[in-house]
Amino acid sequence: MAEAAPIDGQTILQRIEERRGHVWPLHHLMAELDPGFLDIFDEAYVHTLGFEPEPGSGSLEPKYRELICACACAMSPVPVEVTAHHLERAYKTGLTEKEAIQGFHALLIPAGGIALSNGLRAMLKIREDAAAHT
Numbered sequence: 001m002a003e004a005a006p007i008d009g010q011t012i013l014q015r016i017e018e019r020r021g022h023v024w025p026l027h028h029l030m031a032e033l034d035p036g037f038l039d040i041f042d043e044a045y046v047h048t049l050g051f052e053p054e055p056g057s058g059s060l061e062p063k064y065r066e067l068i069c070a071c072a073c074a075m076s077p078v079p080v081e082v083t084a085h086h087l088e089r090a091y092k093t094g095l096t097e098k099e100a101i102q103g104f105h106a107l108l109i110p111a112g113g114i115a116l117s118n119g120l121r122a123m124l125k126i127r128e129d130a131a132a133h134t
Contacts, residue, residue, distance in 0.1 A: 009035035016042055022085075049089075066090035067103045074104060074119035075111040083122035084129075097123065 009031030017023050019042075030038035049069065050062035070086040087100060104119030 007035045007039050009038060012038050012042060019046055061093070063090045063093040063095040063099075066093060067095055067100060070100070070122065071103050071107055071115075071119065074107060074122065075115040080118065080121050080125055083118060084125045087119075087122050088126055091126070 012035055013023050013027060013031050016027055027038060030041065049065050050059070066086050066089040070083050070090060073083040073086055087095075090100065091097075100123060101120070104116050104123070107115040107119060
């Protein structure tokens with residue numbers, strides 16, 4: 001079997017930008033140092049979150065997949081912008097603010113008040129950003 005051609009990191013970054021509408025600094029680092037892993041990471045990301053292919057019948061809807069990511073980010077030491085990013089994606093796929101706050105409420109027992117607070121701060125950030133653009 002012939003070996004596959006080396007994967008070009010810049011091509012993968014362009015694909016990420018087209019699929020997601022953004023490229024994070026961590027993507028640039030992976031593109032430079034290990035584009036093969038970035039390629040695998042991106043494919044897993046889009047399939048896991050339901051970008052491509054579209055989730056089939058009986059699959060968890062993308063709005064809930066993104067809410068789960070937002071909740072996981074709220075439990076992690078990441079900037080509020082990362083949590084807000086996933087929450088905005090959830091809103092764009094039909095999640096309501098009521099569903100979002102209930103998702104963050106569910107963090108209280110397994111992850112504590114700080115995770116709940118982080119999620120609510122992401123909700124407030126989205127509202128503040130929207131108000132600043134109106």
